[in-house]
Amino acid sequence: MQDVSDYYSAIQLRADRWSSLRERTRSFARNPQGKRAAQVKQEIHDLFESLEVIEPYWAFPGMQAFDHIRRQFDHGSYDDVAYAVHRATRGLTTGAYRRRHIPLDRDGADSEDHDDEAMQSLESRALQKPYFEVLIVDDVNEHQERWIRNNITSMRRAEDAFTYEPVVVPSLQDALIAVLFNHNIQAIIVRPGLRMESKFDLPLLHRYINQAGSDEDLDAMEPENYGPELCRLVAKVRPELDAYLVTERSVEAIAGMDLGICRRVFYNQEDFLELHLNILRGVQARFKTPFFTALKEYSKQPTGVFHAMPISRGKSISRSHWIQDMGAFYGPNIFLAETSATSGGLDSLLEPHGPIKEAQELASRAFGSRQTFFATNGTSTCNKIVVQALVRPGDIVLVDRDCHKSHHYGMVLAGAQVRYIDSYPLNEYSMYGAVPLSEIKEKLLKLKAAGKLDQVRMLLLTNCTFDGIVYNVERVMEECLAIKPDLIFLWDEAWFAFARFGPVYRQRTGMNAANVLRARLKSEAHAKAWEAQQAELDGADHETLINTRLIPPPDARVRVYTTQSTHKTLTSLRQGSMIHVNDQDFKGEVEQSFHEAYMTHTSTSPNYQIIASLDVGRRQVELEGFEFVQRQLEAAMSMRRAIATHPLLAKYFKVLTSGDMIPEAHRETGVESYYSQEQGWTDYFECWEKDEFVLDPTRVTLAVGGTGWDGDTFKTKILMDRYGIQINKTSRNTVLFMTNIGTTRSSVAYLIEVLVEIAKSLDELDGDASLMEKRAFENRVKNLMHDLPPLPDFSRFHPAFEADPVTGEGDIRSAFFLSYDEANCDYLELNGSVRQAMESGREVVSASFIIPYPPGFPILVPGQVVSEEILAFMRALDVNEIHGYRPDLGLRVFTTEALNGLVEKKTAQTAS
Numbered sequence: 001m002q003d004v005s006d007y008y009s010a011i012q013l014r015a016d017r018w019s020s021l022r023e024r025t026r027s028f029a030r031n032p033q034g035k036r037a038a039q040v041k042q043e044i045h046d047l048f049e050s051l052e053v054i055e056p057y058w059a060f061p062g063m064q065a066f067d068h069i070r071r072q073f074d075h076g077s078y079d080d081v082a083y084a085v086h087r088a089t090r091g092l093t094t095g096a097y098r099r100r101h102i103p104l105d106r107d108g109a110d111s112e113d114h115d116d117e118a119m120q121s122l123e124s125r126a127l128q129k130p131y132f133e134v135l136i137v138d139d140v141n142e143h144q145e146r147w148i149r150n151n152i153t154s155m156r157r158a159e160d161a162f163t164y165e166p167v168v169v170p171s172l173q174d175a176l177i178a179v180l181f182n183h184n185i186q187a188i189i190v191r192p193g194l195r196m197e198s199k200f201d202l203p204l205l206h207r208y209i210n211q212a213g214s215d216e217d218l219d220a221m222e223p224e225n226y227g228p229e230l231c232r233l234v235a236k237v238r239p240e241l242d243a244y245l246v247t248e249r250s251v252e253a254i255a256g257m258d259l260g261i262c263r264r265v266f267y268n269q270e271d272f273l274e275l276h277l278n279i280l281r282g283v284q285a286r287f288k289t290p291f292f293t294a295l296k297e298y299s300k301q302p303t304g305v306f307h308a309m310p311i312s313r314g315k316s317i318s319r320s321h322w323i324q325d326m327g328a329f330y331g332p333n334i335f336l337a338e339t340s341a342t343s344g345g346l347d348s349l350l351e352p353h354g355p356i357k358e359a360q361e362l363a364s365r366a367f368g369s370r371q372t373f374f375a376t377n378g379t380s381t382c383n384k385i386v387v388q389a390l391v392r393p394g395d396i397v398l399v400d401r402d403c404h405k406s407h408h409y410g411m412v413l414a415g416a417q418v419r420y421i422d423s424y425p426l427n428e429y430s431m432y433g434a435v436p437l438s439e440i441k442e443k444l445l446k447l448k449a450a451g452k453l454d455q456v457r458m459l460l461l462t463n464c465t466f467d468g469i470v471y472n473v474e475r476v477m478e479e480c481l482a483i484k485p486d487l488i489f490l491w492d493e494a495w496f497a498f499a500r501f502g503p504v505y506r507q508r509t510g511m512n513a514a515n516v517l518r519a520r521l522k523s524e525a526h527a528k529a530w531e532a533q534q535a536e537l538d539g540a541d542h543e544t545l546i547n548t549r550l551i552p553p554p555d556a557r558v559r560v561y562t563t564q565s566t567h568k569t570l571t572s573l574r575q576g577s578m579i580h581v582n583d584q585d586f587k588g589e590v591e592q593s594f595h596e597a598y599m600t601h602t603s604t605s606p607n608y609q610i611i612a613s614l615d616v617g618r619r620q621v622e623l624e625g626f627e628f629v630q631r632q633l634e635a636a637m638s639m640r641r642a643i644a645t646h647p648l649l650a651k652y653f654k655v656l657t658s659g660d661m662i663p664e665a666h667r668e669t670g671v672e673s674y675y676s677q678e679q680g681w682t683d684y685f686e687c688w689e690k691d692e693f694v695l696d697p698t699r700v701t702l703a704v705g706g707t708g709w710d711g712d713t714f715k716t717k718i719l720m721d722r723y724g725i726q727i728n729k730t731s732r733n734t735v736l737f738m739t740n741i742g743t744t745r746s747s748v749a750y751l752i753e754v755l756v757e758i759a760k761s762l763d764e765l766d767g768d769a770s771l772m773e774k775r776a777f778e779n780r781v782k783n784l785m786h787d788l789p790p791l792p793d794f795s796r797f798h799p800a801f802e803a804d805p806v807t808g809e810g811d812i813r814s815a816f817f818l819s820y821d822e823a824n825c826d827y828l829e830l831n832g833s834v835r836q837a838m839e840s841g842r843e844v845v846s847a848s849f850i851i852p853y854p855p856g857f858p859i860l861v862p863g864q865v866v867s868e869e870i871l872a873f874m875r876a877l878d879v880n881e882i883h884g885y886r887p888d889l890g891l892r893v894f895t896t897e898a899l900n901g902l903v904e905k906k907t908a909q910t911a912s
Contacts, residue, residue, distance in 0.1 A: 815863030
């Protein structure tokens, strides 16, 4: 039996313990006198003990049933125990307990034909009442607990939209463990009798408690405040839940307290019917999907179609003799719901006033924004909308140079003066990390020294990066606002939509950090801290400011935008995306320009199915996002551990850790890996709280250079062609496995099997290889793992496009449109005329975006000077896809005449 320290998640631990208990009890019941009987019996006792600290937090099978099974085993009823454990395990595995009562004894047992949810049709499952659990926090005896349970459950009615079961725990610590452990919990009833400490003392459970608050925070609480403080703490880790506080204290004593997620306070009364109705109403508020419901109702109407779209109502398909297969493949509902109408209960995405508006408001609540806008053509368009709405021609924008290409094109459209900032390079793996805060501060301070801070409009960064590097968002915004108090932040969180629903992840999202900052800037303590630092830093030099954690002034404006590819990490049809806004000046300054930008880039015929999927995806994450993110983490952590600890896999592969992907200078806590064989799982909460950068564990980057295959070949020829495994990110010697909320443990197991099979085949090839073949293999590995060209930084803009050689921003728009005239451009061969031109002293300037895949971002932009480092990197690239580069012609560059003409014109304008 694996040690508890081998488990990242208590949920995974519970599932495996029940499965092990089923196997052991079944074996023991068959042969209680066998040779290994004593050992198996002890293992069963150990399993019961390990489950004893977990089961109190779940409604099924419940502690009463669990204790009964355990007593049966102690009394020698082995067959009955094996049967009960089998029934309980099957109910947990299939989720049948969510749909009906499952007797664990033989007399009450029914047929198991319907236990397996997979045997039911989607229609049957959709008609069943959703199930959840209600946590009741009160230190009561067994008789009192039974009384509370009976009163709560007696209020349930046949007409209720949902069904639920209560879970009773005695203490504040137990409540925190329960909400972080039991994903079924949707509501909490906090009664006045709770105590502070749990009776359990298991390191795995402490890992959960630490996510809500430190031991010092808990120790400092006064007993009379346990109830309100619990509501506040739960709000930090699972803000989507509803809490109901039963208190004996006066209104005046409660009124000034932060009650977190508390929806209603009941004063010294036991109104169980009112509690029941509030619980259902709270869950219904999250369950409702205004637009999806409207679209379903519209599809049922007998409508005559006299507008665009022959496919509406499926008419052009049902009348066809040649495309019936399409109708059979998709089914009728998708076509019944297809329309370009904005009436009949529907709404307009461009001017929403009905169900789309309400759906966006619900999404805003779910994701912690002040406004949320849906998009049906991807985050690339969302990025352009935000940039166009906020950036005016001539504004300076600090841009992460290796961000998505949509941002670079957005700068062209907006006419921004672009100041590119470089991420730290990971030359060993041919990828970039993220932009150090010191680099950002250095650029801002330089612009301030040049008297140009008023022109700086926006900082644009990718959080998290494709490879999983996550910023300390709150700290970046704090220190930047200390230099530029009205700076706007655009966080591209295309790959981070799920983060809102993981307690540890949430603190590093743009919306959460914005809300934290807005509250902090209003506090008296913050004002005093800022005043003290101002006095301390009076006359400080540049270096001191770079190395000091700066505090923003109390009057700083919090202006934060995040763009999110909902379809990439949550449930949504392809291209379903959202823009989240938390901007104190949105209403007064931005709303109208945002509306115009939204109109510019949004189709007048948006896909309603995509909008409906965004609405339903929001419902899902509010009700089960916590569970799905936890399971995603489990899958990723299991994958990391399995690959890192397998001796054969370690011969050819390496799972890249935080220590590999984040330089030590940016890891304050010193955490190098989330798992080690010596210590088990690292409590990574601390590094997510403190470190400048952290690694998203759900992205598993695997170094594959040891196989002799480059990343692209390994992806296409091996994983996809041989085994049907799909991935979409590689570097020269790595591949990226991205888990998501749909990843299962079976998927992880299959991947491990495939990697082991590949490793075995390489071993066999090595065993049969000749000396020359072995040498050739070693050379390929050396070429992939050691002989790597350094990644180039951004060079500079040519003087024709550079606004200021000191601060370095450039006019990318002018360069982009200058290239539209072919007379201004020429082509130079990468291995010939480019080198000759540079050796002759000519400044070679790119006329195009040059974007190799991988790495997938521009290594050259229009107007950028080609450096020796960039040229060497391009020559070393062995990828098949380079956007903007013509192998038959060469590199597209500006002619010397075109550049000289621009410089002369620019000089004349300056002189005049």
